[in-house]
Amino acid sequence: MIEFHLDARSGVAPYRQLIHQVRHALRLGLLREGDQLPKVKDVVAGLAINPNTVLKAYRELEYEGLAAARPGVGTFVTGTLDGGSLAAHGPLRRDLARWLARARRAGLDDESIEALFASTFRSASEEDIA
């Protein structure tokens, strides 16, 4: 079971934050098919948010085919987002850690590393499209 949190200053609508957290957990394999999502009542009592916000997030996840409601029981995960690539995460993570260590040795700070990653990511995606 995952636990939701809200960032009030992010400016992102609360229901979008909930959806994002479920998708994130699916990508990282923290949630798998058949797992139950937190009960609406528990999310509401934990975060002090409107029940309709949680229902809206779960409805959207149902619409995306990622979850399904079982009346009287709760909402369960029915899809995955890891694309079967979860096994590759380990080696990729190790490569990335090595690369980060090299970047630090070269004197890059956090912000420079993020900027470099983002700009490389962007130009690589543009090449893919072209």
Add this chain to the structure above:
Amino acid sequence: MSAVIEAAGLGKRYRRKWALTDCTLSVPAGHVVGLVGPNGAGKTTLLSLAVGLLAPDAGTIEVLGGRPGAGPAQLARVGFLAQDAPVYAGLSVADHLKLGARLNPGWDAGLARARVDRLDLDLGQKAGTLSGGQRAQLALTLAVAKHPELLVLDEPVASLDPLARREFLQDLMEAVAEQELSVVLSSHLVADLERVCDYLIVLVASRVRVAGPVDELLAAHHLLSGPRRDPDTLPDGVEVISASHTDVQTTLLVRTSGPVLDPAWTMSEVGLEDLVLAYMSQAAGRRRRDNRHLEVRK
């Protein structure tokens, strides 16, 4: 779905001063409605009219399809928590539960008892010696245990510390999820409302400035910024709520149904707090301008 509050041309006057004027509203059921506005805007007056503590001087108001306070049946359908959560200081927590059971036909003794246990309230303790947060929670227990269809709360968390405030709102939202009740609550703490409310009414200087589902309000309002220019040059259908200018730049908060296609403007989303403040300052600016006209006439 039927409306929980339906008001048409509603007004209330204290001696010669109108505390609420020309209030026309239709609030659908199943929402947690936030009523925001500065102090003295008429929030308490509107809520008191909704629960039948006051009678209107103009227009009409219907709550859950009936006249507020019309009889025992109507009273049983609406729960009300007045400002500062009044309790009987000389009565114990147990006395309050007994009172609730005797006065309310739909009283849920199990729910009341479970809430009091969970809150760790001492049944024998006099209500006057409870902390502010505990007092608010006891008052909420009484209001929820009568199983109302609509719960009206006047500034329920204004006097509570941040922890008690969060706990109160958690409990309130849990009750909403369990009992499927509609809620109308007033507050000037927009940050709390942002989490809790999905419908908003902005009341300023005794008038309703804007009302609607939060999603729709956020989708219909935008922040425009661009080189300095006269807001009157904007296309039709774009209503300027607030405007600020520097010597080179103009920033506008506008309400519009469609996108503004002029490339001179950069369009961005607005948060709920900015939206509320824009409507409040719009009303304040109008009042200042009115006063200026008066001075000129003198």
